[in-house]
Amino acid sequence: MKPAGEEEVLWLSNNTPFKNGIAIRGGVPVCWPWFGPAAQQGLPAHGFARNLPWTLKSHREDANGVALTFELTQSEETKKFWPHDFTLLAHFRVGKTCEIDLESHGEFETTSALHTYFNVGDIAKVSVSGLGDRFIDKVNDAKEDVLTDGIQTFPDRTDRVYLNPQDCSVINDEALNRIIAVGHQHHLNVVGWNPGPALSISMGDMRMMATKHLFV
DSSP, rough: OOTTTTSSSSSSEEESSSTSSOOOBBSSSSEEOOOOSSSSTOOTTTTTTSSOOOOOEEEEEETTTEEEEEEEEOOOHHHHOOOOEEEEEEEEEESSSEEEEEEESSSOOOOOOOOOOEOOOOOEEEEEEOOOOOEEEEETTEEEEOOOSOOOSSSSSSOOOOOOOSSSEEETTTTEEEEEEEEOOOSSEEEEEEOOHHHHHHHHHHTTTGGGEEEE
């Protein structure tokens, strides 16, 4: 997604192969039916939805932009990871703004996330507001802490789960001289994540790109 005359809003690794079954590092991966490590050993992190092909169900264009709906349903492949029948719809509306909604049908409990990678000019010059104050710091043994000044920065590796976020988080990107407003609906938490230089070296599809990469 690239507004006219600006840099890309979303970051995408040049090192991730575009192959069926391999998660792409970048864009907006759909984490479903679980977010984070699987409860059962051997299952993929962040679920299977981001690793499987979806079906385009509808497409509409007008003066305001483009609307697309993709569908993922149970199959022999999904039953290897999860026993339930389901229909998962992802609605995308792209114009002056970008809106993404997930809609699931079936009898089950899930967790989910839109694992958005935002492209920034320099992570050292990025701050995020609107996250609330209480968070779980996964880099610090999952201890609960408080964001005293209401501003998240990224001096090094960061992985925080914010427990009472506002309905809109605001990314202030000083290097690219822009603000990205991220609205949230029907959510419980917001995650602020950046691997930092050391961890990015061990991630083959990121290498030294951490200074250009932000996830909220």
